[in-house]
Amino acid sequence: MAAIDQPTPNQRSTQAKAGKKRRVRTHRFHLDMTPMVDLAFLLLTFFMLTTAFAKPRVMQLTMPVPDPLHPLDVPLSKAMTVVLGQNHRVYYYFGLHAPGDPSVALPTLYTTDFGPKGIRQALLTRQHKGDFMVLIKPSPQAKYQDMVDILDEMNITGQSKYAITELGAADRQLLPASERQ
Known part of the structure; x- marks a missing residue:
């Protein structure tokens, strides 16, 4: 609590006896901070x-356990491949890239980002x-945040079928020159 120190009666009488003019004493203020x-x-x-x-x-x-006896075959018409690049860029194409199969045309590579008008709109x-499967392929230059963002997009858009796979040499050839390494 706050307290004001005042002079005691003995101090007042000694000043009056000396015949001196009474001095105005400044009172010292002390604030007790304990309650605060x-x-x-x-x-x-x-x-x-x-x-x-x-x-x-x-x-x-x-994540499913890899089964070499029963590989998962995805039809070309029901596949969408998403490649995570550097600087938070997303590349995607429809179908699978099979460079050894001459009957399959080279897929068209689209470039986008993680914005609402980007990969979410494409998904x-x-x-x-209709029903399709998304293959997510992170490149070596992709950041961990990109992986989290694409998994969030899968959750937001309600994708039930998606898999995280490795980026193959055929997929690297589709990427721009700045992304290949």
């Missing part, structure tokens, strides 16, 4: 105990055409 600190700790404790802490949000990703457009 107690209140601060009580409030801090109250808000810590009553606040709901943020729960970590995780996405479940179930939603393809989704309206």
Whole structure:
């Protein structure tokens, strides 16, 4: 609490006896901060105990066990390949790139980003055409955040079939020269 120090009666009488003019004494002010600190700790404790802490949000990703006896065959008409490049760029094409098969034409490579008008729009457009599988292929230059972003896009667009695969040499040939390494 606050307290003001005042002179005692003995100090006043000695000044009057000396016949001197009475001096105006400045009173010293002392503020006791103990109750304020107690209140601060009580409030801090109250808000810590009553606040709901943020729960970590995780996405479940179930990866199948590779089975060499039963490989997964994806038809060309039901495949969409997404390649994650450097600088948060996304390249995608429809179908599979099979350079050894002359009956399959070279796919058209599209470039986009992770914005709402980017890969999300391409996934939603393809989704309206029917059931398909998305093959996600991160390049060596892709960042971890790109992988998280594409998995978020799969979740947002409601894709039920997608797989994370390795970027092959045939897919690297489709990429621009700055992405090949």
